[in-house]
Amino acid sequence: MFKNPAELAERVLAGDPVTPEEALELLHTDDPGMLDLVAAAGRLRREHFGMTVKVNYLVNLKSGLCAEDCGYCSQRLNGGTDILKYSWLSPEQAVEQAEFGIRGGASRVCLVASGRGPSNREVGNVSRTVEALKEQHPDVEVCACLGLLKDGQAETLSGAGVDAYNHNLNTAESHYESICSTHTYQDRVDTVERAKDAGLSPCSGLVVGMRETDEQLVEALFALRDLGSDSVPVNFLMPFDGTPLAGTWQLSPQKCLKILSVVRFVCPDKEIRMAGGREMHLRSLQPLALHVVNSLFLGDYLTSEGQAAKADLDMIADAGFTVLGARPDAGRAPDAAPAGSARGAGSGQDAAQRTTTPCGSACGSAAGSGAVAGVVGASDDGSDDGTVTTADGSTNGGSRDAGGLPPERAAASSSVPTAPKVSPALAALLSSGDGPERDEDETRVRLELSPTVRRRGAGTSVAPNA
Template sequence: MILNSLADRAIRREAPSRAEALAVLSDEHDLLDVVAAAGRVRRHYFGHRVKLNTIINMKSGLCPEDCSYCSQRLGSSSDILKYSWIGAEEVAEAADRAVEAGAKRVCLVASGRGPGDRDIARVVERVEAIKDRRPQVEICVCLGLLRDGQAARLREAGAYAYSHNLNTSEENYGRICTTHTFADRIETVRQAMAEGLSPCSGAIFGMGESDEDIVDLAVRLRELDPDSVPVNFLIPFEGTPMGGRWELTPTRCLRILALFRFFFPDVEVRLAGGREIHLRGLQSLALHLANAIFLGDYLTSEGQPGEDDRQMIADAGFTVEGLDEQTLPAARHDLVALRRRGAGTDLPSNA
């Protein structure tokens, strides 16, 4: 009865209470009952469509920030690809391949604290190169902390969204990063929204957060009212402070996804980094909660082949969302595969 009530209220866009949210994360309710209730909300707003997103890492590594989960962080000894800005033509070609493979949104990412004016000019050139060839594709940009006027330049060039995750609760934030604050991240999301960019902001789980932290973060994200919420599960790269953290289980991941569907019933909840290694054989069950996934590789790690993703979607009874369809309504270390293909290399991506 409680789960049915949660689903009914979520369909009315009402958030769970703190006690209800904590119960979803606990073993108070059977996992399949939780998935069924949250899945009803997902189907109400998104049917059986799965939106495909892809990442193009335009500049990799050598970031001055100390985010302890990131393989590109200051002091990281992870053996990742490191390169400066790849050209506009390479970015546009990578976007072409991803769209041909079914991607509806292309996420352009560059490492760093935040862009300078020259960086914005570079990104504008790359956005325009993609839009010239693929005018229908959504372009999301993720460049770190924004300064005044930068979001407007990106929107004017044709960017659709700006992505900047809150990652964890405000109380927990200082434990994972010291070079910027939770408030800095909130401000960047608000700047992007103010300039007309669709806000994309989510989280990373598996960093030692408590159930209370998860609920706190969901509440703060809901206050921001993003259009899309990426749910990442920590990829514990060797060479980072969190290289040894393997605390997630598939069932834990599913409960977190269900909770986020209750909090964000009509929002694009995107299954993002770490899904392959933490959900493992239960990835297809997660499609009953998330209505979007990343196709292909991530920033510095490899994802499963796009052909496998598309087969998984079909086998689970879902369909890939087309470019013309409206999206939004009116644990093992040896499983981390460092990315050696796609942007910044001579090899094609696996999309």
């Protein structure tokens, strides 16, 4: 065994990998020893990735409508979570969405679609999207995440210019039947192997906090190492109402940081990404986590809002890191992005400081309604002057209740419907119903926008935008 994490890190750098027993011991580090663990994991991170952070950006090509029953997922079969549902975006619409993330510094765009797996026609549609994106942005990496692949589909995607394929193992094989019954753990392994055989870079990670034991978490990490995943997204369960895991809270910020550190020890030279749920679970420890991980998603996730893009970029810079491959015009938040288009801009945030396109890796991320009528206004110099803007556009003085909230917010016990902003592309799709052709036996579903602003944390015990 090892004396301390620093000694173990030096051993790993010398080519001697950690064992499952050592990984479990690291995971059980007490809170006073957490900073020593982070420092040792940071030594491994800097050796392989320096002080750079890779920025990824998700485009949700198809939302909801999934026949699988994954227990963590807001898009699951017969799920009761109120999410946006729509069929396939056209290549032009998808490229428009992707460009908001690219302008924010993203060097990889992840194209995601819900469902068990794509038909050959749908793979063709995605291939045309990739070709259109690569024509305008040849240096941007493209990762596809379309579900279980059939023979030949990975080769088609590779031929179109896809660089990587994401399909998460999600949890340990010994725990898998507890979270899904409509496909098997081996189905997921087989899809990652198909992607590898086609020359695609394998991207596979997990969702933590799904009632797994520490031993099962370590089991999953070593399975990912053995699978040869080049990038490992780590999602933190957001237990939204309407899913079997609603009300499951077994993560603390310290626990999340220890998990990320152990992932770094097990996969020292791999891209490790803090993904969906980081805002909810890591909270104020996110900047510290950057000393362990070397990748994140910018802005929003598949069905929930993430941290404001400007806050992400500021966090990276303030912690002393630089965005990998940043262009001269990057490093600023994207212009008012569309997809408020997909979920609506969060109340109380400058729309110009948000990416609101579909963005993220955890299907379990979901948002429901929860907007309040009033938002705290800001003066011209950016300071909070306490003014409250109400739903009808009027303002009042900066009075607040004893809890520090404006009276309108303190009195609001339910959300007030607010029309979400949409991009020109999605607005056109809403009005026309046009889009990629669907197989004849599939039901065509029109885009349906909720009448309320969708906010991170809605549907859980966590306050919206907490």
